[in-house]
Amino acid sequence: MTFAFDKERHRQGKGSEVEIFEAYLRQKGLKLTVPRRQLLELIFDDHSHFTADQLFDRCRERDVRISKATLYRTLAILTDCKLLSAHDFGGEAKYYEHVFGHEHHDHLVCLACRKIVEFQSPDIEKLQDQAAEELGFAPIHHSLAIFGVCAACAETAEGRKVIEEGQAGPTSVSD
Amino acid sequence: MTFAFDKERHRQGKGSEVEIFEAYLRQKGLKLTVPRRQLLELIFDDHSHFTADQLFDRCRERDVRISKATLYRTLAILTDCKLLSAHDFGGEAKYYEHVFGHEHHDHLVCLACRKIVEFQSPDIEKLQDQAAEELGFAPIHHSLAIFGVCAACAETAEGRKVIEEGQAGPTSVSD
DNA sequence: CTCGATAATGAGAGTGATTCTCATTTAGGG
DNA sequence: CCCTAAATGAGAATCACTCTCATTATCGAG
Missing domain, CATH: 1.10.10.10 (Winged helix-like DNA-binding domain superfamily/Winged helix DNA-binding domain)
Structure with missing residues (x-):
């Protein structure tokens, strides 16, 4: 089905x-x-x-x-x-x-310019399934997003500020 | 600071x-x-x-x-x-x-009862930083949530339905 | 302790994405 | 070709959250 x-x-x-x-x-x-x-x-x-x-x-x-x-x-x-x-x-x-025709992937999000880059990590997937199993969960899907600053933005004042604050300009949300 | x-x-x-x-x-x-x-x-x-x-x-x-x-x-x-x-x-x-006084952790979310369980995986953290670095990102924080069905719900009709559909009852959102 | 500049508060209006309502239209099996 | 169930559009409704602004409170300086 x-x-x-x-x-x-x-x-x-x-x-x-x-x-x-x-x-x-x-x-x-x-x-x-x-x-x-x-x-x-x-x-x-x-x-x-x-x-x-x-x-x-x-x-x-x-x-x-x-x-x-x-x-x-x-x-x-x-x-x-x-x-x-x-x-x-x-x-x-x-x-x-x-989704169709694309491999599963996770995301890197630039907190300065909001650019989104995809990446894959089979190792992480494996560890996730393992973690779920250990806690009795049947995993269905997951969501992994890494928030940071991309190479280009790391050169800008804006980007450096974000890195310094260690956060997405006051009040960032994650999950 | x-x-x-x-x-x-x-x-x-x-x-x-x-x-x-x-x-x-x-x-x-x-x-x-x-x-x-x-x-x-x-x-x-x-x-x-x-x-x-x-x-x-x-x-x-x-x-x-x-x-x-x-x-x-x-x-x-x-x-x-x-x-x-x-x-x-x-x-x-x-x-x-x-946050204060608590270790960093990620979340497992039961799609049937919405229960949320915390878990830790230093190995996953390491792989994440590695992935970010490879793509030139300076990681600041991340968000990993695994959606699935908890042990208790796996016993219920509701839970089994969710697992079967391989999804959170029509239209689930992840990130 | 008193002042005064500045920040904070409450109530309610405003936002913005998404969803719902419902009268009207369309798809498609028989 | 018909009929029923599903779909559509337009706009109202939701809902979490943010903003506005007149009024009040904080707190350091004097």
């Missing part, structure tokens, strides 16, 4: 995403509507990470007229069928990214 | 927290007011993790009349001087916990 089943095959155009989406809709008794098709096109045609608002703007740019309600509803479906994943790095809005 | 400097000494009553708080206020030219004193008392007198709303309720229970504005302002100061840390597990509200 998993839909992103052929992760082995790597990027192969958005065809697969559409197929997975359609299969999921069918399985749930949902309908493939025009707005959903348009959103799918916009989302998988390129930008692999975005916020709901950025997607909304993009719709307007391309003269695709879709309400925010529909946009959010569609994003929810896409995360449910695991074509997208939603992340919350403590900023204003959630951050969505493609 | 760090205020939670004597982490070595473990729990020793809320005296130390008050001292640290006062030192921080003085250093920043802020004032020790009645509402701040009352909040400090409530926060460090016991419950070591809570949401802003829970704290607000607690105030009303004890007939401590404080506005939400002041409550939030005080929580911000307390996180700034590192007596509290703020976490966002993707739920409704932020989650605050005591």
Whole structure:
């Protein structure tokens, strides 16, 4: 009952995403509507990470007229069928990214310029599963974000200030 | 310029927290007011993790009349001087916990009952710093939460459903 | 102890992302 | 082609949190 089943095959155009989406809709008794098709096109045609608002703007740019309600509803479906994943790095809005055809990864967030870099660490994954097991938890997913200052920002006054305060300008939030 | 400097000494009553708080206020030219004193008392007198709303309720229970504005302002100061840390597990509200006198730890979150368990893994910490360094980031803090189902919930229908769906009942958010 | 500059407070308005409501429209199986 | 269930759009509603601002309190200097 998993839909992103052929992760082995790597990027192969958005065809697969559409197929997975359609299969999921069918399985749930949902309908493939025009707005959903348009959103799918916009989302998988390129930008692999975005916020709901950025997607909304993009719709307007391309003269695709879709309400925010529909946009959010569609994003929810896409995360449910695991074509997208939603992340919350403590900023204003959630951050969505493609899942299909991408390896699992965690994130480094620059507290000065908010740049986000992906990284992988199989060793960390292993230790996490181990920790969960030790405490009787069946791990389902996890979220690891390292907040710091990127190389570029470490050169700037802003970046140095953040490092000095050892914190994201007063009151940073983590999880 | 760090205020939670004597982490070595473990729990020793809320005296130390008050001292640290006062030192921080003085250093920043802020004032020790009645509402701040009352909040400090409530926060460090016991419950070591809570949401802003829970704290607000607690105030009303004890007939401590404080506005939400002041409550939030005080929580911000307390996180700034590192007596509290703020976490966002993707739920409704932020989650605050005591820092002074507690070891650093990460969290396991049960997706069925929302229970939160703490755990430590120095090995993971090391690997994290390593990952950050490799990508040119100066790490400042991190956030690791493992979402899963706790032992107790794994016995329930609810828990099993969550595990099966491999997800937090439609649309979970991580970071 | 008294002043006065400056910070803090409370109440409520304001924000901003996300969700809900509901009357109207559409998809798609039979 | 029909009918029912699902989807849509527009705007109202939520909800945690922040801001505004007139009033009050703190605390160091004198």
